[in-house]
Amino acid sequence: MGETKNYSILIVDDVLENIQIAMNILEENAYDFAYAKSGEEALEILKENTFTLILLDIMMPGIDGFEVCKKIKEDPRLMEIPVIFLTAKADIDSLKKGFEVGGVDYITKPFHPEELLARVNTHIELYIAKKLLQKHNISMQIKLEKAQKRLYTELELNQKEMLFMLSEIIESISDETGRHIHRVAEVSRLLAYYHPALNEDDVEIIYHTSAMHDVGKIFIPDDILHKQGKLTKEEFAIVKTHTTKAYEFFQNEKIHSVASRKFIKASMIIAYEHHEKWDGTGYPRGLKGEDIHIYARIVALADVFDALTHKRIYKDAWSIEEAAKYIIERKGTHFDPKIVEIFEAHLDEFINLVDS
Helix, strand or coil: CCCCCCCEEEEECCCHHHHHHHHHHHHHHCCEEEEECCHHHHHHHHHHCCCCEEEECCCCCCCCHHHHHHHHHHCCCCCCCCEEEEECCCCHHHHHHHHHCCCCEEEECCCCHHHHHHHHHHHHHHHHHHHHHHHCCCCCHHHHHHHHHHHHHHHHHHHHHHHHHHHHHHHHHCCCCHHHHHHHHHHHHHHHHHCCCCCHHHHHHHHHHHHHHHHHHHHCCHHHHCCCCCCCHHHHHHHHCHHHHHHHHHCCHHHHHCCCHHHHHHHHHHHHHCCCCCCCCCCCCCCCHHHCCHHHHHHHHHHHHHHHCCCECCECCCCHHHHHHHHHHCECCCECHHHHHHHHHCHHHHHHHHCC
8 A cells, every 4th residue: 555654544343453453464464553441432542633544443431333334424524534343243233234324344353454444445445546536636536546446346345245254143043054054055056057047257256145044033933944844834924034034134225235235146046036837826025937037047946956965854865866856846836947958968966076
């Protein structure tokens, strides 16, 4: 970043040790630092000072980080300062709220030095580029575009990290283990790789987003999700809402605004449509044929194949032969015929993936 001595960072945390750790990591870039041990103290400092960037804890006595950020964004003098949340809170609601109140990034504790440095540098560069652009609009346009490109790359990585975090939450509330999520991702990637209509970018996207196929189960009551016996008609109707719940979650405009849209959009599509069937008998909308997105058609087969071949709380594992026969027999009804043809043509490779 070159000379950084004029760039100042306000660190807000009620634990002095956390403030010192952040300073120690960032001091190599010669930033100027100020710190506050409460939200109230931070707002007092901001009355007389401005900063290049603010690192803000969430869980503090008195005014929490969300409220501090909200007040910052309401002040015309401060509203453009980027706010990065540093917190141990890693739940979905906190993640959403952090972006909703105006945060530009969200780093969970304990954080890695390289991650903190990279994200701070990225957001400071973008902030400075924007400020310079206000004075030298034409001459600074190229620099801004470069900063935005770097930020886009960083946010795309952040997007993948967020999806990984969500997949871990899915594992914690579902009978679907981490290995299931990994196997579905691998099978989906291989199906996409062999599909003539998809390119390398599609393969990468589907690999990183297939884990989101059941993210909507986060919103299903535990007593239904973990029920040992057969679900009642009413209970199954509730379970089926995990597709629409996921769609609503990913539709949140604040989530869209902080990440690469291609990953958000793909995650939303897969979660919403992976229970649709080629013949139109699926849910939640009864989509038919190619009206179902190709990503969802691929994950639908990968999910069913892995689910059949591994034990769940409500069923024993099927043999590989039984599961493969089930998939092939439903070519053109449940599953896209082209995807089933790929599955048949490379069956040994898919068997190796689910047998891992």
